[in-house]
Each structure stands twice: as structure tokens, then as C-alpha cells.
């Protein structure tokens with residue numbers, strides 16, 4: 583772990599002509615709220631991101647576990663930036679167009695098998711197909727029927743786990759079978775592939791799913807910086823640690839100052 587101030591200054595001193603800020607949303611740009619759609623960005627964040635967006639050679643992209651459309655709504659009125667939603671299962675372009683990159687072939691096959699098996703067992707009405715997942719609902723069932731559904735699903739799904747990235751996640755009133763790929767590291771690698779040669783990037787995130795992204799930054803070369811945004815320090819693959827919101831705002835100010843000092847033309851967007 584770098585000394586925070588020094589590390590930040592070293593990074594900004596080397597901020598290149600093309601600089602892309604990659605940011606997680608919940609816990610990083612916004613505090614947690616029990617009511618998820620009330621988690622608006624910290625005061626001062628949107629203004630700074632707007633400045634980064636309008637600075638030549640500088641841009642930002644959001645990577646979140648939320649659906650991309652939710653992030654877009656929470657960050658209004660700011661628009662015109664790319665969002666990798668659902669850990670990269672969805673990509674919303676800067677113009678608002680939504681793309682769903684193809685699932686891993688083995689995952690897609692396993693999900694199809696799982697669906698077919700439960701349909702054959704007469705559970706079609708209880709199934710919900712999701713982006714990258716399949717949910718089985720039994721909230722309205724009698725306890726014995728719910729238990730039977732749970733047991734059948736577990737028996738059918740468990741063998742699929744060994745040959746896919748799929749995991750079984752219980753929720754209140756059902757079970758979900760879902761992909762664990764892409765993760766935020768995969769999203770970061772896709773984003774960095776579109777960064778101009780010699781471009782710099784930083785990834786800001788707070789939780790354990792961001793560690794995949796920090797590792798991807800660390801493996802992808804020099805000039806890439808992972809920043810843990812969190813009240814308390816924890817063991818991390820990030821090289822810097824800042825506390826929200828003051829440390830975050832300070833980092834964004836440093837970024838803006840460095841980006842403005844850099845004459846440039848090419849603007850990174852996080853998309854190829």
C-alpha cells in the first residue's frame with residue numbers, strides 16, 4: 583500500500599494524455615441506503631464527474647453490480663457516459679443504448695439445461711429468467727411443496743456447478759442459479775482494451791467484488807491505479823486508500839487538475 587498522498591501525487595504527475603477514471607457506484611460514489619433507489623451520489627461528486635467528462639483527454643465509466651439503467655437514473659442529470667451494469671453482463675453506451683454481451687458458452691448451456699429440467703418437472707410457472715441467471719420462486723407455495731421444489735432444484739443444479747461459473751444463491755422465497763462471470767475484473771479488462779496506447783486509468787471501488795477489478799488493474803500494466811474507497815482500511819489489491827466522501831472528492835479534484843494541465847486530443851470513453 584502506497585502512502586496515500588504521495589502515491590496520489592505520483593500518479594497524477596504521470597497522468598497521460600488519455601486518462602480514464604473507472605468507478606464503482608454503491609459505497610464509492612454514493613453512500614449505502616436501505617432504500618436502494620435513494621442512494622444518490624455524495625454532494626459534489628456529479629459536478630466533478632461532469633468536469634472530468636468535459637475535460638479534453640479525460641473521461642469516466644461506471645462499473646456496478648446494479649442494472650445499468652438504475653445507475654443511469656441515480657446519476658441524473660449527468661448523462662453521456664458508459665455504464666457496465668450487472669458486473670458487465672450489460673453495457674449501456676454513452677448514448678443510452680443497452681447491449682448484453684454474450685454469456686460464456688458453458689454458462690449459457692448450463693442455464694439452458696437447468697431451465698429444461700425444471701420445465702420437464704412442471705415448474706415452468708415458478709421460473710424466472712434473468713440476465714445471467716434463473717430464479718425459482720416458491721413464496722406462494724405450501725411449506726411441503728416449497729421444500730420439494732427446493733430439493734429438486736438443488737439436485738438438478740448442483741451437478742452443473744462443476745462445469746460452469748454458475749453458483750446457487752438462496753433468496754427469500756426461492757433459489758437463484760446465476761453466473762459469476764463476468765466479474766468486475768472482466769469488465770475492467772474489456773474497458774482497458776479500449777484505452778489508447780500509453781493511456782492511464784484508475785479504478786475506484788469499495789467492496790470485495792472490486793478486488794477482481796483491482797487485480798485486473800495490477801496485472802494490466804503500468805500507469806493503472808486501483809484505489810480503495812472505504813471508511814476503514816482492509817487487506818486489498820488496491821494501491822491507494824481514500825476515505826469517502828472527503829478523500830474521494832480530493833482525488834477527483836487532483837484528477838481534474840492533472841487532466842487540465844495535459845494538452846491532448848484523444849478522448850477515452852471506456853468503449854472500443
Ligand SMILES: [Mg+2]
Pocket residue numbers: 606607608609610787788789
Ligand atoms: Mg460498491
